[in-house]
């Protein structure tokens with residue numbers, strides 16, 4: 264945690280939609296990024312859980328998931344401003360997001376990642392996520408790995424995150 268000075272975390276608000284959409288566009292490009300309306304919907308729709316990371320009230324990261332009624336949560340997006348990557352912010356965002364969705368009843372968390380995205384893959388793997396499937400041509404230019412991890416209902420222990428025993 265000492266790697267992330269002056270970073271605070273809070274829920275996504277409707278007014279953050281444009282900033283998060285711009286961050287997403289820089290991170291994922293025109294084909295994969297969420298737009299302003301997507302983030303606005305995520306902020307007002309209770310099925311979504313989105314968190315932003317701020318440095319001096321400037322958003323430097325955003326992560327979120329959709330929660331389904333059957334205990335499944337799907338990670339929709341995680342992105343950290345390139346100027347602030349490698350400082351532990353993505354890991355903190357992901358831990359806080361997992362904590363939030365588990366608190367809301369998720370027991371199975373699933374996500375898609377590009378096989379070429381080493382940073383994201385390492386982050387997820389370090390949190391105990393495993394590849395469960397590969398989807399051909401999921402992205403315009405690449406397949407996707409589907410990664411997932413089970414959690415015990417309502418249980419979140421940060422110390423257990425690096426293992427896969429929930």
Ligand SMILES: CC(C)(COP(=O)(O)OP(=O)(O)OC[C@H]1O[C@@H](n2cnc3c(N)ncnc32)[C@H](O)[C@@H]1OP(=O)(O)O)[C@@H](O)C(=O)NCCC(=O)NCCS
Pocket residue numbers: 290291341342343344347348349350351352353354355375376377380381382383385386389
């Ligand atoms: C993936 C992303 C969110 C990680 O955020 P970050 O703040 O840079 O990551 P952190 O500094 O918290 O690092 C967390 C872990 O991620 C992995 N990681 C981060 N950067 C990495 C890199 N350049 N190379 C390899 N692994 C890396 C490591 O496992 C790291 O843990 P460690 O520091 O203990 O080794 C960030 O790289 C990003 O925004 N990328 C563009 C958007 C994106 O690809 N999102 C994921 C879509 S599936």
